[in-house]
Structure formats: structure tokens, C-alpha cells
Amino acid sequence: MDILVDDPGHLRDLSARTLGGAELLDVDLPVKLRSWLTREFFPFHIKMYSKSRRKAPIYWQLATPLASYSVWLYIHAFTRDTMFRVQNDFVAPKLLLEQRRLGELEQEAGNRPTAAQRKEIDGQRKFVDELRAFLDEVRLVAPLWDPDLDDGVVINFAPLWRLVPQHKPWQTEVKKTWDELCKGSYDWSHLAMRLWPERVVPKCGIDRSLAIAHGLKDVFWVETRHDGWMARLQPTRPVDELIAERRSPAVAAALRGLLDAPVTTAGRGSRRRAGTGSTR
Known part of the structure; x- marks a missing residue:
């Protein structure tokens, strides 16, 4: 169940x-x-x-x-x-x-x-x-x-x-x-890409492990004969397009709502924002 x-x-x-x-x-x-x-x-x-x-x-x-x-x-x-x-x-x-x-x-x-x-x-x-x-x-x-x-x-x-x-x-x-x-x-995670593609996608161009984790290795990286893997001078697809494919307006709005929502801290009516750094 x-x-x-x-x-x-x-x-x-x-x-x-x-x-x-x-x-x-x-x-x-x-x-x-x-x-x-x-x-x-x-x-x-x-x-x-x-x-x-x-x-x-x-x-x-x-x-x-x-x-x-x-x-x-x-x-x-x-x-x-x-x-x-x-x-x-x-x-x-x-x-x-x-x-x-x-x-x-x-x-x-x-x-x-x-x-x-x-x-x-x-x-x-x-x-x-x-x-x-x-x-x-x-x-x-x-x-x-x-x-x-x-x-x-x-x-x-x-x-x-x-x-x-x-x-x-x-x-x-x-x-x-x-x-x-x-x-x-934890930008290697599926969750990070879902919530923050505008942050994670560009990182794939400078960190091959992230590109591999998110299935973007061939977009941002190329294998050379002598030097192993090298970042492409230009990705095979526009970064903005990759972000747009992975960015949901509904998810972005929900994330803003979650981060801005007040959280009860101690006793009734004692509240603070739920963004990073707060405690419950």
C-alpha cells in the first residue's frame, strides 16, 4: 500500500x-x-x-x-x-x-x-x-x-x-x-535540475560530471585524441533553449511560493520565511 x-x-x-x-x-x-x-x-x-x-x-x-x-x-x-x-x-x-x-x-x-x-x-x-x-x-x-x-x-x-x-x-x-x-x-541531482534549470544547465558546460548526470555530455563536451574531454567552444544547442525545455512556469511559481511561505517557529503566530537559513 x-x-x-x-x-x-x-x-x-x-x-x-x-x-x-x-x-x-x-x-x-x-x-x-x-x-x-x-x-x-x-x-x-x-x-x-x-x-x-x-x-x-x-x-x-x-x-x-x-x-x-x-x-x-x-x-x-x-x-x-x-x-x-x-x-x-x-x-x-x-x-x-x-x-x-x-x-x-x-x-x-x-x-x-x-x-x-x-x-x-x-x-x-x-x-x-x-x-x-x-x-x-x-x-x-x-x-x-x-x-x-x-x-x-x-x-x-x-x-x-x-x-x-x-x-x-x-x-x-x-x-x-x-x-x-x-x-x-547538489546540482547533480534530478531535483536540482527540476527546480533550478537556469542554474544547473550552464554549469554542465564547465563541469563534465554534471553534464553526464543530466544527459548533456555531448551537448557541452567533445572527446579529443590527445587531451581527453574538452568543453566545446559552442554547445551543440543554445543554452536558453535547453533551459526552456526544462523550466516549468508552474514549478517555478510553486518554488517561489514555498520559499516565501511563513513557517511557524515557536508558539502560535511566531513565523518566519521558509527560505534558506530559517529554522522550525
Whole structure:
């Protein structure tokens, strides 16, 4: 299953699927399974799928800051539509459901709610606010999403750094990678070419390894009999044309939106821009 959720009663609820699988295989599970999956499984999984300095989790938990709602992705089932499916098929319907629930609670309480009703309404309102913010974050990144496993796990995860506030160490790591991507440290990657072709394409004319990585070796480089490879005096195709082929106005607009979007840093209302150098 490519997408699961931490959502009791949902057909793709992770806890229910895990219980079902454990019963078939006669496997023991933690007593408080949902809590364990929400809080402990992702750190445990990252540790399991780490070797030396390489970290490569294949199950990704995207969550609200308090992990009141999580979406789980499986890396080997990724498509370029995965984040749009998360947005349209899971988070948006969940938000609508919980908004209706909030309205029902407020209507039941009327003008003179009891202390218990006020507490329940306040909790539901906070949950709706978390879901709304989570949906906004998914909408920011969905147009940029086009995973390529050759880039590696951390680079593929980097644009999603705002969606893992429940796990600060991992968020810090992928945010650092995102900042380095923005600055040009990983221009060999598929993601860098997708987001910044105007920066990456010209570099292929001075760095043959980049040209090879992006399939532009013969455009910018020529093999000589005595000196090995040499940069062409003129590429075989215009650089502007190569950039235009790889530049999507929709992706460029989405990237500007992501970099300019405010990010909650500490407490409600404390926000800063999401460009390089910010923290969450």
C-alpha cells in the first residue's frame, strides 16, 4: 500500500492494517500500538535503515506538529502524483470531516456550553487548525514533487522538511539538505535540475560530471585524441533553449511560493520565511 494514514476508522488506517497483518502472521505488537506508531516507529525505522552516515528510511511519516494526524508513504511506490493524492484524497477530506464535527459540537453546545463541552470544542478547534495548516503545507510542495530514487532518500525528502515537525532531528537533517540544495550543493541531482534549470544547465558546460548526470555530455563536451574531454567552444544547442525545455512556469511559481511561505517557529503566530537559513 503506497499511502496509509493515522486515522481510526479509515480504510487505510495504519494501525488497523498493522493489526490485521500481525494476526495473520501471529506476531506480537506493542500494547499501545497507535501511540507507538505515531511517536516511536519513525525514529526506530530511521535507525534501522541507517548505515554509517547514510540514512534511507523507506517509510515516511508526514505529520502535524503534535502528530495528531499522520500520512505514511512508501518510497518504492512513489509517483509524481503522490503528494496531490495526499492532498486531495486524504488530507482535504479529513479536514472537511473534522470541520463538520466542530460545527456539530458547537451547535449541540448552543450559547451556554458546559465546561466539558467547551473543552471538547477547544480541542476539536485546535485539531482543525492543525489539519488546515498541514493541508496548506502539502499544497505548497505538491507541484514540486517528482521523486527520483537515484537522488537518494534525503534529497528526495528535502522539499518535505516542513512536514516532519513531529521528529525534530530528522527535520533538522532534511532542512539542512534543502538549504544546501537551494545554494547549489547538489546540482547533480534530478531535483536540482527540476527546480533550478537556469542554474544547473550552464554549469554542465564547465563541469563534465554534471553534464553526464543530466544527459548533456555531448551537448557541452567533445572527446579529443590527445587531451581527453574538452568543453566545446559552442554547445551543440543554445543554452536558453535547453533551459526552456526544462523550466516549468508552474514549478517555478510553486518554488517561489514555498520559499516565501511563513513557517511557524515557536508558539502560535511566531513565523518566519521558509527560505534558506530559517529554522522550525
